[in-house]
Amino acid sequence: MGRSPCCSKVGLRRGPWSAKEDNLLTNYIQEHGEGQWRSLPKKAGLLRCGKSCRLRWMNYLRPGIKRGNISQDEEDLIVRLHGLLGNRWSLIAGRLPGRTDNEIKNYWNTHLLKKLRTAGIEVSRPGKVAAAAAGKKKKNKKQKKGGGGDGVLKGNGSEGEKTKIYLPKPTRVSPAIARVESYDSLASGASSSSSNPGEKAAIYAAVGWAPAIFDVDGAGAGEDDFLGGGYVLPAIDSADSISSDVDMLEKVYDEYLQLLQEN
DNA sequence: AAACTGAGCAACCGCCGTATC
């Protein structure tokens, strides 16, 4: 389908927002509510494109936004949810009140990836993002897309095709997820509408990371390691290592179910 | 003190799915 650019860009401001622009936007939205982003800038007297306004509002001006100081709990949750959902930042953000997808994405790319790597944990990021985050960005401008960023949900593996996988519908496969102790302690009292472990694994499979996302690094991270060790991506080394502790699985699964319901 | 380097983060870009016409 054809689709015109969101804005003509002609005569529109770009770059950092000024306090005045923030005010204009905030005031307008407080009066008229969100939505109609395309026409909003004009009505609000902003020389910005609608997308830019939306982004600014969603990420910074919206009431209840927390900035910075991501707590250990939040960090743990991010890691777990990332294991579940992959780079679905908006979903992850949905589980962290006051946090935005952009912030979480940035935090992941700048802090967590580094932390995981420092802990000897390899995080596979099919496509190119890994390079950008690890070795530090720049270059390769405009090789965007087509390479598929998110290997977890957008399939693709490492080549160019796009095989998109949408929110999974559970189907049965055999459970196979490695236990990661720290996650037991992390798992916050998940409800237990849960059920069949096989079904759970199926969901992981459906999301695309099963069963390899969590894989205990044999050498093991000690308590001081990130998350107490255990978050190891990506490869399944063996079926043995993904033995059958379903405890963590159940908890995470419950969360995941909630996620599905919420969305 | 200046130049250089790298990390962090705000913002942009392009694509997608859905709604509407």
Next chain:
DNA sequence: CGATACGGCGGTTGCTCAGTT
């Protein structure tokens, strides 16, 4: 039923600033 608008998402870029040489 196709075209377009819209909202949203994830990946990437590029500016800024702190740390290092």
